[in-house]
Amino acid sequence: MHKPLKIGIDIRDLKVAKTGTKTYLEELCKVYKANTDPNYQFFFLDNFLPVYVGKNKMLNLIGHFRYQFWKQISLPLKAFFKGVDIVFCTDNVAPYIHLGYKTVPVFHDAFFFENPEHFNKIWLKITLWTALPAARRSPIVVTPSIYARQQIHRFSNIPLTKMPVIYEGPKSFKNQHQEHKRLIEGRYILHVGVLNKRKNIPSLINAFKILKDKGFEDVKLVLAGKIETKKFSYDHDEIRLAVSNSGLEKDIIFTGYLADEDLASLYRNASVYAFPSLNEGFGIPVLEAFKYNLPVLVSNNTSLPEIGGDAVLTFNPHDIQDIAAKLKMVLEDELLRQELIKKGKERLRQFSWEKTAQSLLREFDKIR
Secondary structure, three states: OOOEEEEEEOHHHHHOOOHHHHHHHHHHHHHHHHHOOOOOEEEEEEHHHHOOOOOHHHHHHHHHHHHHHHHHHHHHHHHHHHHOOEEEEEEOOOOOOOOOEEEEEEOOOOHHOOOEEEEEEEEHHHHHHHHHHHHHHHHOOEEEEHHHHHHHHHHOOOHHHHHOOOOOOOOOOOOOOOOOOOOOOEEEEEOOOOOOHHHHHHHHHHHHHHHOOOOOOOEEEEEOOOOOOOOOOOOOHHHHHHHHOOOOOOEEEEEEOOOHHHHHHHHHHHEEEEEEEOOOOOOOOOOOOHOOOEEEEEEEEHHHHHHHHHHHHEEOOHHHHHHHHEEEEEEEEEEEEHHHHHHHHHHHOOOOHHHHHHHHHHHHHHHH
């Protein structure tokens, strides 16, 4: 009988991660903490120091230095003393140094390469300077979609053969099955996620204006999530200008960050989910919308058609007339709505965090 495979999971990112990357790490930790298979032993590695998340430049610089110190010094030492076989890092950067273990990073997307203007130049250079050499030294680099894998390969030249595609799952909201007060009355179109440039929110607002002009006076647009404050991906001014120009301030609702039970309530009572993003490595909200029996509309680009399959209706994210037309179709055609909902339920069966966790273990077994 083989000795248990010892897997060290870097969980420091739980202190700072948001949206999809946080969901990824949280959900896998839930699965692995419940593990009963004697063939695997898990260690959840953290530095136990607070992480600065404010706007002070000097403190941010110190924070980034501490991050690199964790990745390249503290984490390797902790992994060594725990005797782990694999160090698994879900935030792109794995240790370069190998002290008797192998490293496995997750590259969720190729945003660093595709949109470098959305990142601080110094921070980006340091991150790529550490992430890419470590990834090339790792036996595998996990990616969440075929599209993401192709783009990462294109920019990094990491061989496709060492980049397995492992799909993700929907977030399991706390108290998700508990009936909760309805936050928004009437019909509404829902979008969930951090509101930044990549999410293409002004186009959705402009399409919503067209929809309202076509007679859908009772429909609202609900934008759930924090408005990005980082200046390189900041889109607040463009979003507010689109709202102002639409004249629909009362019908466009910004919820800000929401607790799980409130977000679950929004999903549960929405009429349609719209995802006009310009670039996604996976798109967890698509699965969340399937989970709550919503018809889903997505951009016809990057990973979204791959993840949605035949269960989504696609549109050109650069064409507000097309976005408005597809929204109109779903809102007024009940047969189409029910067909999309049915296909969404079927599509969702292909995705779960248990499947993700088991697929990762199979990959770990190959490199043990």
